[in-house]
Amino acid sequence: MKRDSPDGVWSIRRWAVLSGVLASLLIGAAIVAGSMALVNLTDSRSRLLDVTGPQVLQSTALSTAMLNQETGVRGYILAGRAEFLEPYRDGLKAQDTAVAELRRLGAIPGTTIGDDLDQVLQAASTWRRTVIEPVLAGAPATGAQVEASKPLFDGVRGALNGLQSRLEAERLDARNDLSSAADVLRVMLVVIAVLLCAALALVFFLLHRKLISPIRQLAGEVRDVATADIHREVRGSGPKEMRELASDVESLRSRILAEVTHLERAQETIAVRTRELERSNSDLEQFAYVASHDLQEPLRKVASFCQLLQKRYQGKLDERGDQYIGFAVDGAKRMQALINDLLAFSRVGRRPGESVLLESESLLDAALGNLEDAITESGARITRGELPVVRGEKSLLTAVLQNLVGNAVKFRGEDPPEIDVAAELDGTDWRFSVTDNGIGISDEYAERIFVIFQRLHGRGDYPGTGIGLALSRKIVEHHGGRIWLDTTVTAGTRFCFTLPADQSPSEGNGQA
Template identity: 60%
Template structure:
């Protein structure tokens, strides 16, 4: 190979080999297409024409045999029910003849002539048998039986001839199909051999011009990746490979710049992490202050307001006593609000141990905590078999307690009935808590989970508006999600929890 040829661009080499390969492949594919077309035609003729023709001929033979059986049975027993095979055979004969006509059994063709012969023989036999099966016909004589047997032998002979010709046509079709398959196989082998030869020539021809420079460039890149990222990369050989080497060198420089930027980003991230840790420590300190220092003045305000209320009861006018009640109620609600905020902020901050526990036990604990509310509302909580889940028991008990407590709080005119159930949903368990309460409009389905969001006044229903927000935070802390099912007939909250490994094969749980 001359030096000028080795200096060709890769595009020129690829164009040369591509043109030669395409030309030869097109010729081979054309032969393969012809072979495939022949195979398809032979197969379609065998499956769509010859096979159905033979099947229809067999059905015709069966129909005529059934007719002959029915006639002989009637002649012997003289019972009208014995003619059922005959009448069914007549209908089946008409259907089979129609199918053969549709499949090409027309006069002038061999199968058409065979069909005509069968029909003539069958018509002659049927004409001879008709008087013997007519209503009120005299008993059949031996001569009539012998004549009917002779005529039906002619029918059998015509049917055998028809089936023999169709068998020969089927054999010829199979032979055509085998020949077309052999030809197609030969063409595919030729194409495979041609492709192998072409790729062999392509490999040997381009190895010296392209492969060696690429391997050299790959070796330099590997040294940079494994040993020294600061080592420059140089490309050689054809113009494209030399340009590739330059691009790799430019990429190496960009990687060095990005690594330096990443190191600066890591340093900044470490600094931000330390600041976040200090911020979390401040939040922990705030939680301590809120749980101790802030609640002490509230308790003092509430205590002194209650002392005022007790000491000056009856001495103040109605408005004064009302003001004192407002102060006491406000202090108590502030204590409840602070406690709820503390509980909300602590979810996930100091995670406890996740243990496998039966969800039914968590529901029972929540119901036990709500014993007073259940008694006052005359409510009822039911649950069937519930699965085992890996959770923090205290937090998940709080979820059930909040959801069941809301069902007892927002009850209708009838005593509340709460149903807790679970069913398998892919890799999760989907729990549902439904009740017969006053319900929630679909437009508030997302709002109810927001912090401090209430749909009713405090005078109508007590609470701080944190319960459902805490439920969402706890469920999401466990890797699940919670929502209001707006399509359910009853008020239904649903949430998911990941299934534990030992419950993968269990059945769905529910009531």
């Protein structure tokens, strides 16, 4: 189906890509700025800790080495003892070490600090060449040499002070740079946090505006259609996919509405025909009742006169005459039985009797009492389980048990009938069963046997009107249950029927 979607409407994917790009740009900018600030802080820290700080320390070590040299030379000149030259020699070694470290740390020729270091070394070289080297060469030490040494070493000291002052200035600049870098990093962290919040807010705004809000709107419209007004049109908004989904839902709603309208019309038609069928069934039942009732009296007269003819003229007529009278009497009796069964069938549900709690044991006893002659004649043995208390009409439920047990006695095989009546709780119903060892019923007749006037055997083989099982089904259904042939039984026959289990506290349940 082609969906209608306005031109220029963005899809969810495009909105997601846009949101992702904007968020990525903001986050990327924040990361770059933060990284630059962090690199600047690291460089400033490295400059302070790895360059300017060690340079100051080495300049101090150089100054100490120079002072040790001056002290050793002064002592040697004044005392003339060689051991006083040890501080001088140690100072020379310390000087070389300090100068090497300063060179490594960047005080190379051509740089400001390198030039200052060169001035210190040049002043020290002049001092040693003028004062120390002549003495070490064997010239006699005099007080004039001591006096000449002082201004020369003051030049060395001045050059050292200049070097140290410049290095202190460099360290102060490094400290200031480190402090500034730290401030910049703190500001950048705040900016990064703000940018991240802005990115999240932007993404949330776009999601809410372009996705969540249209989804809620569509869900609300669908909910209204599902629960209240199926005639309400579903309209989508937002991204392309949401509009397409709304179009699909609207198409589905239209089809459902058409189906519902069709079903409503069909239900109206069914309701009309159901009422007509109920009226027709009622008329048929009324006709059957009236016809059966009105046939009773003339049929009773026919049967009575036929029996009188049989009693008075039996043996006085020829054999064929006696046979004809016998046929008439037998037909009248069968007609009376059929009319009585029709009356019983038509009365079920027409005039509901009192529904009371009944002992199934008593119902079975009454049914067996009505069948006493047939049971005695057939030699049937009847067993029963523990039967419950049920609610219903006594005469009708007795008729059900009487029909089922009577059929078990009637449709027997060569062996005497063995009949078992049992009941068990099945959910909210009592499931009764009547099982026998008779001739059985084929599965293909499982439904046909419950149709009125349907017989599987001729009247000559087994007497009856063909109404018993149909009457039993009508009675059971009238009590809210169902009846069926258990087709899983292969030997004999088992009929089952259900009755609602009475849950009232006053129930005297006959089965635990």
